Amino acid sequence: MSKKLLAVIVLIASVNALTLGAQEKTSDPFAAARKKGDQSITILAGGFIPLFVLDNNGALISPSNMYPGASFGVQYRYMLGKSIGIGGSIAGSFVTTVGGGTLFFAPIGVTAAWIGGGEPMEYEISTELGMNILRLYGNGLIEPYAKLGAGFSRYVSSSWSIGAKVSWCFMPEFHLGTYSSLNSYANFLEFSVGAVYHF
Amino acid sequence: MREYIARLAENSLPKAGKVKSGRTPHAVGLIVAATFILLAFSGCDNTFSVFQTISQEEKQIGADLFKNTTVRAMADDSSNYYALLGQVVWRPKSTTSEGSWDVFSVNGSTDYFAAGLAGDGTNIYVAKADGDNVLDDIYVTSDGGTKWTAMNAATGIGSDVFVDWLKCANNTLFVAVHNSASKYSLFYYDGSSFVSAGAAVSGIDAPLVDILYDGSSSYWLVSDSKVYKGTTLGAIAEDSTASNPDYDRYLLGVASDGAGRVIVSRKDGYIYSYASSVWTPIQIKSSTKLGPVFFLTQPASTPRILIGKGVSSYGYMEYNESTPTLKENGSSFISTSSSIYYSTMLSKQVQAFWQPVNEYDATKKTLFILLASGSTDTYALYRNDYTISTGSWSGWTAE
Numbered sequence: 001m002s003k004k005l006l007a008v009i010v011l012i013a014s015v016n017a018l019t020l021g022a023q024e025k026t027s028d029p030f031a032a033a034r035k036k037g038d039q040s041i042t043i044l045a046g047g048f049i050p051l052f053v054l055d056n057n058g059a060l061i062s063p064s065n066m067y068p069g070a071s072f073g074v075q076y077r078y079m080l081g082k083s084i085g086i087g088g089s090i091a092g093s094f095v096t097t098v099g100g101g102t103l104f105f106a107p108i109g110v111t112a113a114w115i116g117g118g119e120p121m122e123y124e125i126s127t128e129l130g131m132n133i134l135r136l137y138g139n140g141l142i143e144p145y146a147k148l149g150a151g152f153s154r155y156v157s158s159s160w161s162i163g164a165k166v167s168w169c170f171m172p173e174f175h176l177g178t179y180s181s182l183n184s185y186a187n188f189l190e191f192s193v194g195a196v197y198h199f
Numbered sequence: 200m201r202e203y204i205a206r207l208a209e210n211s212l213p214k215a216g217k218v219k220s221g222r223t224p225h226a227v228g229l230i231v232a233a234t235f236i237l238l239a240f241s242g243c244d245n246t247f248s249v250f251q252t253i254s255q256e257e258k259q260i261g262a263d264l265f266k267n268t269t270v271r272a273m274a275d276d277s278s279n280y281y282a283l284l285g286q287v288v289w290r291p292k293s294t295t296s297e298g299s300w301d302v303f304s305v306n307g308s309t310d311y312f313a314a315g316l317a318g319d320g321t322n323i324y325v326a327k328a329d330g331d332n333v334l335d336d337i338y339v340t341s342d343g344g345t346k347w348t349a350m351n352a353a354t355g356i357g358s359d360v361f362v363d364w365l366k367c368a369n370n371t372l373f374v375a376v377h378n379s380a381s382k383y384s385l386f387y388y389d390g391s392s393f394v395s396a397g398a399a400v401s402g403i404d405a406p407l408v409d410i411l412y413d414g415s416s417s418y419w420l421v422s423d424s425k426v427y428k429g430t431t432l433g434a435i436a437e438d439s440t441a442s443n444p445d446y447d448r449y450l451l452g453v454a455s456d457g458a459g460r461v462i463v464s465r466k467d468g469y470i471y472s473y474a475s476s477v478w479t480p481i482q483i484k485s486s487t488k489l490g491p492v493f494f495l496t497q498p499a500s501t502p503r504i505l506i507g508k509g510v511s512s513y514g515y516m517e518y519n520e521s522t523p524t525l526k527e528n529g530s531s532f533i534s535t536s537s538s539i540y541y542s543t544m545l546s547k548q549v550q551a552f553w554q555p556v557n558e559y560d561a562t563k564k565t566l567f568i569l570l571a572s573g574s575t576d577t578y579a580l581y582r583n584d585y586t587i588s589t590g591s592w593s594g595w596t597a598e
Binding site: 053055061063064065097098099101103136137138140173177179184186 | 542
């Protein structure tokens with residue numbers, strides 16, 4: 001009887017141990033996140049605020065005559081290791097002008113980011129470089145741009161996280177020859193919330 | 200990382216058989232970079248600055264009456280401006296424009312549809328019509344709308360006609376109409392009744408565009424197909440001068456410098472200039488549909504021709520004959536900045552340019568541009584003031 005009881009106790013203990021083990025494993029669904037080869041796609045939407053514009057001599061163009069607008073973007077990231085990711089970004093933004101016009105941006109660039117923090121919260125500092133398509137009143141320009149941003153995100157499942165990000169956007173325009181006096185250096189603040197799909 | 204990039208580039212290439220074996224990921228990178236650089240420089244107007252253009256913009260605050268509407272005609276007397284929308288609206292010349300426009304009471308009523316408006320500097324003529332644009336009557340006032348006189352127009356013109364436009368030329372009122380059979384006719388007021396302006400302009404197939412007096416001896420009328428001319432009221436006939444701009448459905452506008460010269464705009468990018476009994480074609484812009492034309496005599500030393508654009512971007516062009524030079528998109532001449540031009544005229548079809556008979560401020564010359572409603576939420580009437588002493592324009596300002 002005592003052997004049977006012992007056997008039952010051992011069996012129950014084993015089952016419990018297995019169950020607890022399984023529970024312990026599933027309670028950390030993010031254990032596999034952020035390793036080399038991980039990929040993610042981020043969808044972002046938010047505001048786009050004009051900060052200031054400098055002219056060819058570095059003097060402030062005042063007023064900038066631009067009002068806050070909105071932005072939307074999609075980013076792809078590939079993790080080169082636990083903390084470094086690279087990828088690409090395509091976005092669309094607009095601001096309105098005092099005269100009733102709308103200035104559109106369509107930046108396309110490459111990104112690099114450092115990702116830190118513990119799970120489920122992650123933090124990142126990112127940079128982005130690329131070409132920016134600007135369109136105003138039917139006139140278009142294609143110019144370089146740079147972004148420097150910081151953000152955080154929180155896993156809500158093993159595949160999805162949500163977060164927020166703020167980026168400073170440097171959007172210059174360059175003109176050649178006698179029109180170099182038209183060179184301008186615009187600065188914007190982009191803030192956005194987004195969802196990240198990890199795969 | 201280099202391995203990864205190489206693998207990524209390799210995977211991004213088209214499948215085997217479509218790629219030359221010697222192409223490396225570096226070559227792909229170079230091609231992408233070259234494409235970007237090519238796009239950057241080929242797709243750009245080096246003379247157009249986005250941010251500096253925006254910095255020159257001005258906030259336009261006009262009367263809401265001029266939003267989402269078309270201004271079809273203007274007139275003035277010594278005290279007021281009048282503009283034709285679905286009704287006639289007016290404002291005193293002495294006030295600032297913002298918010299000071301209101302519906303003009305015609306013959307004691309503000310509940311009417313106006314089919315035409317004209318003025319000779321003293322008298323203001325308004326054609327009232329029913330909802331189908333059928334002529335009711337033409338009313339005239341010479342005291343800013345206090346007293347009106349019905350001109351009994353239907354007696355001379357007919358009761359089943361649609362009013363196309365009213366126009367005063369050389370202090371004579373002309374009325375262009377068409378009937379239900381799409382036959383077009385021109386009448387004028389002889390002081391007591393409306394009579395035909397000529398057998399050649401009675402019951403014709405082509406819509407009538409505009410009429411003017413050249414300041415010398417002749418009235419000039421254009422339909423959308425032919426030019427008509429007459430030195431005597433009631434005897435306007437087809438112009439038979441060689442090489443005139445006649446062409447079916449091609450004529451768009453007519454203007455005069457008030458000293459005997461006449462120009463006519465066409466759909467093919469040409470204006471035809473008549474002076475010393477000779478028509479001369481001037482190509483404004485190749486294969487570009489034009490619009491209404493206007494002789495601008497400010498500054499007097501280098502007068503300009505303003506030409507509406509009939510293409511999708513609409514707006515207008517400015518042509519300086521003395522150089523000759525064509526300016527577009529507000530780049531020079533009467534526009535103070537391209538940004539103001541873009542934020543006011545873009546996508547708006549020009550109906551007419553107009554200058555008042557009586558200038559309220561003797562130190563200035565005022566120019567109005569009348570626009571169609573268009574696709575943008577901007578105004579349909581803008582003013583530009585020329586200061587005689589400085590020879591400068593104020594720039595377009597919403598009415």
